[in-house]
Amino acid sequence: MSEVQLKDALDALKSTGVRITPQRHAILEYMIHSTAHPTADDIYRALEKTFPNMSVATVYNNLRVFRKAGLVKELTYGDSSSRFDFVTHDHYHMICSDCGKIVDFHYPGLDEVEHLASHVTGFQVDYHRLELYGTCKDCVEKPAKAQ
Amino acid sequence: MSEVQLKDALDALKSTGVRITPQRHAILEYMIHSTAHPTADDIYRALEKTFPNMSVATVYNNLRVFRKAGLVKELTYGDSSSRFDFVTHDHYHMICSDCGKIVDFHYPGLDEVEHLASHVTGFQVDYHRLELYGTCKDCVEKPAKAQ
DNA sequence: TACACTAATTATAACGATTACAATGTAAGA
DNA sequence: TCTTACATTGTAATCGTTATAATTAGTGTA
Numbered sequence: 001m002s003e004v005q006l007k008d009a010l011d012a013l014k015s016t017g018v019r020i021t022p023q024r025h026a027i028l029e030y031m032i033h034s035t036a037h038p039t040a041d042d043i044y045r046a047l048e049k050t051f052p053n054m055s056v057a058t059v060y061n062n063l064r065v066f067r068k069a070g071l072v073k074e075l076t077y078g079d080s081s082s083r084f085d086f087v088t089h090d091h092y093h094m095i096c097s098d099c100g101k102i103v104d105f106h107y108p109g110l111d112e113v114e115h116l117a118s119h120v121t122g123f124q125v126d127y128h129r130l131e132l133y134g135t136c137k138d139c140v141e142k143p144a145k146a147q
Numbered sequence: 148m149s150e151v152q153l154k155d156a157l158d159a160l161k162s163t164g165v166r167i168t169p170q171r172h173a174i175l176e177y178m179i180h181s182t183a184h185p186t187a188d189d190i191y192r193a194l195e196k197t198f199p200n201m202s203v204a205t206v207y208n209n210l211r212v213f214r215k216a217g218l219v220k221e222l223t224y225g226d227s228s229s230r231f232d233f234v235t236h237d238h239y240h241m242i243c244s245d246c247g248k249i250v251d252f253h254y255p256g257l258d259e260v261e262h263l264a265s266h267v268t269g270f271q272v273d274y275h276r277l278e279l280y281g282t283c284k285d286c287v288e289k290p291a292k293a294q
Numbered sequence: 295t296a297c298a299c300t301a302a303t304t305a306t307a308a309c310g311a312t313t314a315c316a317a318t319g320t321a322a323g324a
Numbered sequence: 325t326c327t328t329a330c331a332t333t334g335t336a337a338t339c340g341t342t343a344t345a346a347t348t349a350g351t352g353t354a
Contacts, residue, residue, distance in 0.1 A: 019350050021302065040340080055304045060341065062302090076225045080312085081340055092260075094268045103268045110277075113239075113254055117279050121241045121250045125281040130257075132264050134272040166321055168331065187311080202333045207312065209331090227341085228311060 002032045005088070009071050016069060023047075023054055027062050028086075031072060037083040037093075037102045075102070077131060092130045098139035149179045152235070156218050163216060170194075170201055174209050175233075178219060184230040184240075184249045222249075224278060239277045245286035 009028050010020055018024075026047050031038070038046070044059045063084055066072040075083040077095055083102065091104045110128060118125045156175050157167055165171075173194050178185070185193070191206045210231055213219040222230040224242055230249065238251045257275060265272045 017301095019301065021350070023303075053304070055306090056340095057305080057342075058303055074225065076223045092264075094264050094270050094272070096270065097273065103270070105264050105267050107260055107263060110257075113277070114279060116254060117239070117241050117252050118281070120252050122284050123241050123243065123250070123279075123281040124287055125241070125279055126244065127281075128277060128279040130260070130275060130277045132261060132270070132272055132275040134265070134270040134274075137269050140271055164330095166330065168321075170332075200333070202335095203311095204313075204334080205332055 005032050005086075012071065013065075013069060018065060018069065023051060023058055024062050024065075026050060027059065028066070028071070031066075031084065031086040034086075035104075037075060037085050039081045039083055041081065043084075077102075092132065094132045094134065096136040096139055097133050098135055101136050101138075103136070152179050152233075159218065160212075160216060165212060165216065170198060170205050171209050171212075173197060174206065175213070175218070178213075178231065178233040181233075182251075184222060184232050186228045186230055188228065190231075224249075239279065241279045241281065243283040243286055244280050245282055248283050248285075250283070 006029055009032070010025070013024070014020060027043055030043055030046055036042070040056065040059050040063060043063075044054070044056050047054060047059075063072060063074070067074055067084075071087060073085045073087055075085055075093070077083070077093075079100060091106050094103045094105055095101070096103075107130075110130065114125045114128060117123065153176055156179070157172070160171070161167060174190055177190055177193055183189070187203065187206045187210060190210075191201070191203050194201060194206075210219060210221070214221055214231075218234060220232045220234055222232055222240070224230065224240075226247060238253050241250045241252055242248070254277075257277065261272045261275060264270065
């Protein structure tokens with residue numbers, strides 16, 4: 001099933017005139033199979049065995065290409081570095097304030113909020129982001145560390 | 148009324164053993180009167196007339212102090228730099244993707260979402276953040292610029 | 295298959311936001 | 325007033341990300 005996602009993603013890229021390079025293929029494949037919302041550096045380090053000469057810039061460049069193509073979302077949740085998420089269907093994020101772990105969860109849309117906001121602010125609303133913060137099971141059991 | 152907010156904030160700081168310096172007073176005052184969700188640099192530049200010798204580090208240090216005291220929230224919405232928001236009562240943010248303008252709006256809580264998420268993910272949920280993205284009136288009328 | 299054209303990759307330097315550090319200054323209680 | 329711990333300052337360092345220029349390699353076409 002992730003094979004289908006990969007094929008769809010590659011087709012989507014081709015149709016917009018983006019070349020399929022081995023690096024792009026590998027980054028996409030990694031993102032589809034990863035559930036960990038990796039940082040650019042995570043991706044870089046995971047692929048350096050396969051592509052010893054790959055540059056960090058290539059990872060960033062391609063993540064931007066994928067973002068513009070709507071294939072991945074960039075998550076800026078307060079950590080120093082962005083995390084990237086392969087777009088499947090709409091979902092929200094539950095984030096552990098302690099260890100940074102991000103877990104997906106689903107909830108029926110918040111269209112009503114968008115309508116109200118548009119009415120009140122006069123903005124043309126495109127989309128929204130909802131993130132929940134808390135502590136995961138693992139971290140609840142660990143002793144608290146200094147902030 | 149913002150006088151009251153300032154006094155409350157100063158009292159809150161004092162009660163936790165934080166010293167009230169002229170710089171802290173000025174930064175708090177600026178944040179309370181500002182509706183623009185300023186960046187650290189905004190604050191720095193706004194106060195350099197009054198405090199010609201103030202360091203950028205002071206602004207960052209104190210924003211962290213205020214954040215730990217629960218007086219301000221740090222917003223990381225994908226721009227290169229964080230924006231800071233004086234905490235009044237709960238509200239959400241409508242963000243212009245074009246010019247970065249942030250407008251507050253209110254909506255009855257999303258407690259139901261928190262409960263569901265806690266049930267599904269096993270997290271202990273502390274709070275949530277909701278941001279809406281779109282285009283403000285001003286930018287709708289301007290010609291689009293390249294991304 | 296070979297060619298040519300253009301985009302992609304690489305390596306590295308630059309950038310900008312934020313933080314660390316050490317020296318100096320100062321708020322606030324005794 | 326004195327003292328002491330905390331704040332501020334100035335600067336250097338750090339780290340994520342982007343820009344640049346040279347080299348390499350997809351991909352459509354002959």
